[in-house]
């Protein structure tokens with residue numbers, strides 16, 4: 001009997017003009033960080049997020065770093081960040097010389113808890129100069145409550161995995177003073193690697209662009225501050241642009257995949273979907289289920305692997321990890337309680353019906369412990 005093909009978690013869906021645009025880069029000799037695809041990709045992102053400006057960067061981490069600098073974050077400042085995020089969000093704060101202040105997420109939406117943000121900022125000596133909100137798993141945080149809780153502080157959206165998601169009908173990336181996207185290989189839209197900062201302020205956008213190109217003034221070797229080599233290449237932008245042209249189709253496909261998983265687990269007492277607040281239209285980046293215990297999470301991953309399917313544990317509480325354990329925090333145990341229990345399932349937009357059928361069949365053959373409460 002032949003072994004079934006491996007079903008990966010999330011792979012690029014390169015079914016558009018990616019190869020054509022890459023060939024054009026080579027033929028026209030525009031392969032580096034200047035070129036028409038970079039500008040066009042930026043224009044598309046600005047339009048998609050209702051922003052005046054978009055600046056393409058080498059990756060999403062660099063985009064967050066530049067957003068922090070443009071927000072005026074200085075060495076030694078503290079920046080609020082959800083405890084349940086990818087390390088890159090906290091690392092970008094450290095790259096700016098600042099200190100992450102880990103705040104818990106809520107049970108009902110798995111994103112930054114606005115009440116806890118307000119609690120931190122009500123203390124006179126909090127030392128916080130900016131707030132980063134993360135949209136986890138393609139679902140937006142509660143932006144209205146967070147805007148109020150953050151008071152006058154700059155609010156940065158980490159929309160790395162949330163392209164195409166909506167909050168009350170408006171696109172992720174349209175809310176904060178700045179928003180950052182990632183286009184790495186597992187994202188709905190990939191550029192191979194890449195990121196983008198979007199904002200409305202002309203001066204800040206200019207400063208972000210300037211910092212991303214070694215703070216070089218004109219064409220001579222003249223620099224007016226310490227900058228970074230953070231600009232996206234035309235090659236990456238060529239792929240990103242071809243991808244964004246198919247965003248609608250890819251989102252539709254992901255929504256359909258998520259709908260099938262929803263139906264498959266609807267009556268189960270041992271698996272739950274991600275909570276879906278009313279305000280959010282989830283872009284279904286990575287469909288993930290919640291298990292009753294972390295042991296069930298590992299067991300599910302193992303069962304899937306046996307069936308040739310990649311399932312993966314999602315984020316862990318960052319403050320519980322060695323590099324961040326001494327940093328300030330305000331936690332209520334929610335982020336910690338999700339550690340090991342959020343398991344992502346194959347979600348590529350080009351996952352075909354028979355492959356998803358195999359995943360659903362494997363899910364059906366697996367049985368975990370039941371949740372203690374009813375839905």
Ligand SMILES: Cc1ncc(COP(=O)(O)O)c(C=O)c1O
Nearest residue numbers: 059060061086088089160182184
């Ligand atoms: C929430 C979040 N922030 C930041 C990043 C960093 O993006 P990149 O890998 O493009 O640097 C990621 C990447 O997966 C992410 O998920």
